[in-house]
Amino acid sequence: MSSCCCGSPSLPASASSRRLRRAPAVKFRPAAVRCSLSDPFVLEIAEKLEDSLSVAPRAAPAPPSLQRLRDASSQSLLSRSWPSLKDEPFRFTDTSFLRQSRILPASGPSIDLPPFAAGSASPHLLAVVDGLVVPSLSRFSSLPQGVCVGGVSDAPSGPVSERVLEVLALGDAFQGRDLFWDINGAGAPDLAVVYVPSGVRMVEEPLVVRFVSLESADAGSNSLFVSNPRMVVVVEKGAEVAIVEEHLGAEGSDGKCYWANSVMEIVVGEGAKVFHSYVQQQSSNAAHIKWTFTRQESSSTYELIEISTGARLSRHNLHIQQMGPDTTTELSSFHISQTNQTHDLHSKLVLDHPRGYSRQLHKCIVTHSSGHSVFDGNIKVNRYAQQTDAGQLTRSLLLAPRATVNVKPNLQIIADDVKCSHGAAISDLEEDQLFYFRARGIDSETARDALIFSFGAEVLARLPFEPIRKKVASHIRDLLAAKKP
Amino acid sequence: MAMAVRAPLVRTFLLSPTSSSPSPSRPLGAPATCSVVRTRRGISSSRRLPLRANCRPLPTRAAVAVDSPGTGSREAESDSPNVLLEVTDLTAVVAESKQEVLRGINLTIREGEVHAIMGKNGSGKSTFSKVLVGHPDYEVTGGSVIFKGENLLDMDPEERSHAGLFMSFQSPVEIPGVSNIDFLQMAFNSRRKKQGLPELSPIEFFGFLDPKLSAVNMDPKFLNRNVNEGFSGGEKKRNEILQLAVLEADLAILDEIDSGLDVDALQDVAKAVNGLLTPKNSVLMITHYRRLLDYIKPTFIHIMDYGSIIKTGDISLAEQLEKQGYRAISAA
Ligand SMILES: Nc1ncnc2c1ncn2[C@@H]1O[C@H](COP(=O)(O)OP(=O)(O)OP(=O)(O)O)[C@@H](O)[C@H]1O
Ligand SMILES: [Mg+2]
Numbered sequence: 001m002s003s004c005c006c007g008s009p010s011l012p013a014s015a016s017s018r019r020l021r022r023a024p025a026v027k028f029r030p031a032a033v034r035c036s037l038s039d040p041f042v043l044e045i046a047e048k049l050e051d052s053l054s055v056a057p058r059a060a061p062a063p064p065s066l067q068r069l070r071d072a073s074s075q076s077l078l079s080r081s082w083p084s085l086k087d088e089p090f091r092f093t094d095t096s097f098l099r100q101s102r103i104l105p106a107s108g109p110s111i112d113l114p115p116f117a118a119g120s121a122s123p124h125l126l127a128v129v130d131g132l133v134v135p136s137l138s139r140f141s142s143l144p145q146g147v148c149v150g151g152v153s154d155a156p157s158g159p160v161s162e163r164v165l166e167v168l169a170l171g172d173a174f175q176g177r178d179l180f181w182d183i184n185g186a187g188a189p190d191l192a193v194v195y196v197p198s199g200v201r202m203v204e205e206p207l208v209v210r211f212v213s214l215e216s217a218d219a220g221s222n223s224l225f226v227s228n229p230r231m232v233v234v235v236e237k238g239a240e241v242a243i244v245e246e247h248l249g250a251e252g253s254d255g256k257c258y259w260a261n262s263v264m265e266i267v268v269g270e271g272a273k274v275f276h277s278y279v280q281q282q283s284s285n286a287a288h289i290k291w292t293f294t295r296q297e298s299s300s301t302y303e304l305i306e307i308s309t310g311a312r313l314s315r316h317n318l319h320i321q322q323m324g325p326d327t328t329t330e331l332s333s334f335h336i337s338q339t340n341q342t343h344d345l346h347s348k349l350v351l352d353h354p355r356g357y358s359r360q361l362h363k364c365i366v367t368h369s370s371g372h373s374v375f376d377g378n379i380k381v382n383r384y385a386q387q388t389d390a391g392q393l394t395r396s397l398l399l400a401p402r403a404t405v406n407v408k409p410n411l412q413i414i415a416d417d418v419k420c421s422h423g424a425a426i427s428d429l430e431e432d433q434l435f436y437f438r439a440r441g442i443d444s445e446t447a448r449d450a451l452i453f454s455f456g457a458e459v460l461a462r463l464p465f466e467p468i469r470k471k472v473a474s475h476i477r478d479l480l481a482a483k484k485p
Numbered sequence: 486m487a488m489a490v491r492a493p494l495v496r497t498f499l500l501s502p503t504s505s506s507p508s509p510s511r512p513l514g515a516p517a518t519c520s521v522v523r524t525r526r527g528i529s530s531s532r533r534l535p536l537r538a539n540c541r542p543l544p545t546r547a548a549v550a551v552d553s554p555g556t557g558s559r560e561a562e563s564d565s566p567n568v569l570l571e572v573t574d575l576t577a578v579v580a581e582s583k584q585e586v587l588r589g590i591n592l593t594i595r596e597g598e599v600h601a602i603m604g605k606n607g608s609g610k611s612t613f614s615k616v617l618v619g620h621p622d623y624e625v626t627g628g629s630v631i632f633k634g635e636n637l638l639d640m641d642p643e644e645r646s647h648a649g650l651f652m653s654f655q656s657p658v659e660i661p662g663v664s665n666i667d668f669l670q671m672a673f674n675s676r677r678k679k680q681g682l683p684e685l686s687p688i689e690f691f692g693f694l695d696p697k698l699s700a701v702n703m704d705p706k707f708l709n710r711n712v713n714e715g716f717s718g719g720e721k722k723r724n725e726i727l728q729l730a731v732l733e734a735d736l737a738i739l740d741e742i743d744s745g746l747d748v749d750a751l752q753d754v755a756k757a758v759n760g761l762l763t764p765k766n767s768v769l770m771i772t773h774y775r776r777l778l779d780y781i782k783p784t785f786i787h788i789m790d791y792g793s794i795i796k797t798g799d800i801s802l803a804e805q806l807e808k809q810g811y812r813a814i815s816a817a
């Protein structure tokens with residue numbers, strides 16, 4: 001039950017791979033040509049976003065970098081259309097309920113915010129509410145010297161602001177971006193910035209970035225508030241940072257409808273290390289669409305651990321671009337799809353330089369017949385990426401009749417001196433393992449629970465911070481216990 | 486290439502209820518009833534001694550395979566130790582293929598006895614032990630199994646464990662994501678719960694576990710590793726014995742506990758097993774080698790062939806086996 005396309009030294013996809021590297025300054029998107037007619041639904045969203053930003057409570061003139069982002073994104077939106085199941089990237093992921101909703105831009109948090117951001121496992125906390133950085137809910141007091149965290153309007157001019165501009169320009173030139181990326185840019189009320197200067201270490205106590213969706217509607221009301229959190233992370237040469245990205249609804253909002261549409265851009269400088277944990281626990285009726293776009297300079301390390309359990313529709317678009325040789329990239333993700341939930345990871349790792357090392361592990365559990373998990377993981381080993389060592393593994397656990405997964409692990413290898421492996425497995429619980437428990441006196445229900453939990457434990461164990469690991473583990477135990485058929 | 490997969494309907498495995506139908510026909514050459522040796526009265530007095538004692542009265546050859554089951558004479562021997570396990574005409578098939586593997590097994594184990602089963606590869610030794618603990622791969626098609634006076638075949642695998650039956654697997658499975666100590670504690674507390682006793686907290690449990698660890702000479706670092714994951718063959722076996730020590734079973738079935746063990750490990754494991762033996766509990770071990778029998782002295786040795794026990798005797802049977810191989814046995 002596995003699908004494979006690895007090991008062959010050359011694939012015809014090589015020609016198109018070039019385009020990724022040096023994008024022309026003028027935007028050229030083949031996809032856009034095909035559907036250059038504007039999509040009225042998309043235009044309507046664009047207009048609403050523009051209107052809301054001009055009347056927002058903090059409508060002080062946006063800093064030039066943010067304004068430029070909004071303008072470029074609005075421009076780009078003109079030629080975008082809403083994806084359908086006919087479009088390859090959304091072949092298995094149905095976004096039609098968004099399209100059928102009345103989409104309303106979240107208006108941004110008011111002054112008297114509930115203290116939901118209290119209690120964090122780390123002294124470094126950046127709170128972003130409906131896309132706006134909220135300093136009063138954040139804690140920056142013990143950041144290491146030189147580290148900048150906050151909204152772009154508070155970023156010091158000079159190298160920090162310049163780097164942010166650079167990163168945004170690179171994102172603008174990124175050919176892989178889609179409608180949701182552009183909606184984010186057009187509607188971003190703020191720009192959260194994390195800047196770690198060269199040589200600085202911030203690993204033992206991570207920076208927790210808490211994205212909260214506050215404005216929401218009742219299920220069934222057909223209104224859907226959208227927020228567009230945007231974040232730029234720059235980690236300079238030799239620096240090391242641990243970031244824990246959390247996505248939550250406001251307290252007591254479970255079952256509420258909203259749409260969080262976020263984009264995070266990360267630059268990992270030469271020899272730098274980024275340990276990125278991403279925990280998605282949105283309300284069970286929310287839509288969560290997120291981009292992570294990471295560029296890795298030579299000899300850098302990027303580790304991403306994703307645990308997604310929330311939202312009705314959760315889509316993670318992950319793009320990692322290798323900018324120099326000797327990079328290390330480790331990606332682990334774990335999804336639990338329960339009643340009416342779809343979890344989708346679309347990842348792409350592009351290796352253009354020698355001696356890259358990468359590992360990807362994707363695991364998902366679908367517990368209900370209406371649950372659905374999608375994985376499309378592409379690893380591209382281009383011509384100059386000799387001596388690359390790339391591995392990819394996906395495992396799915398289907399616990400109900402008619403539970404569905406669509407997995408498409410794929411390696412495209414153009415270089416000829418590489419070590420690559422991948423595999424996919426889909427299963428029910430192992431009978432032999434279940435029996436082992438029972439033979440030791442543990443009843444089958446307890447055994448099943450333990451085995452289901454243990455399936456995800458492999459990814460969970462990689463979360464680098466114990467308090468967060470414990471919190472996430474107990475959340476997962478509760479979820480699995482609550483939704484027993 | 487994409488793949489879309491839907492889950493199959495969740496499978497459930499059920500053991501068929503004990504059937505009272507007569508056992509199917511036996512292969513030519515096998516005794517009509519292969520029942521176990523009746524112990525002699527004289528044995529019972531020495532049984533209070535440690536089982537490792539060298540000079541234990543042994544059943545005579547003449548006593549082998551003479552009784553048919555159901556003669557009713559057993560209960561009459563009131564001063565012999567209680568029967569722990571009584572297997573009568575047990576037949577079983579592979580659940581999926583219905584291929585017959587056990588073809589009429591008869592075996593009686595009393596408290597304090599050590600039994601060994603030897604036999605060619607594929608003769609059904611592991612299947613027999615797995616059927617006893619209720620493995621869903623097999624379906625019992627005939628015969629009965631009484632354990633401590635109760636019908637074992639009516640019980641779920643976990644109930645069999647709670648009743649005091651333990652089997653160490655020939656090839657224990659790996660359970661990634663579940664730590665050894667969590668597993669042990671789960672198993673231990675399940676039994677406590679069943680007995681109506683309060684569960685032990687992790688700290689109390691560790692206190693209970695510590696001496697057991699030393700008994701099997703196991704490094705505590707194995708507690709934090711996932712169950713059997715990446716364990717060497719010998720480490721897995723040692724881990725099975727640790728589980729046995731924690732669960733304090735009345736009847737321990739040890740399926741090739743000696744395979745893959747180095748000399749030191751074999752001694753450790755044998756010492757641990759001997760340490761667990763009391764006049765009240767028993768061991769059924771499956772082995773290919775006499776070496777283990779030098780460490781854990783058996784009261785009886787059974788030879789299994791083609792799904793049934795074809796011969797029962799004392800340690801001399803193992804000696805004969807070592808010299809002449811199975812051909813001599815089946816020819817006898
Ligand atoms: N689950 C199963 N599916 C198919 N065949 C089986 C299954 N279990 C046992 N068998 C078959 O039944 C026979 C007995 O197997 P078993 O494992 O009991 O032998 P054994 O005596 O323990 O051998 P060994 O000494 O090699 O461990 C073999 O022919 C085996 O292939
Ligand atoms: Mg065997």
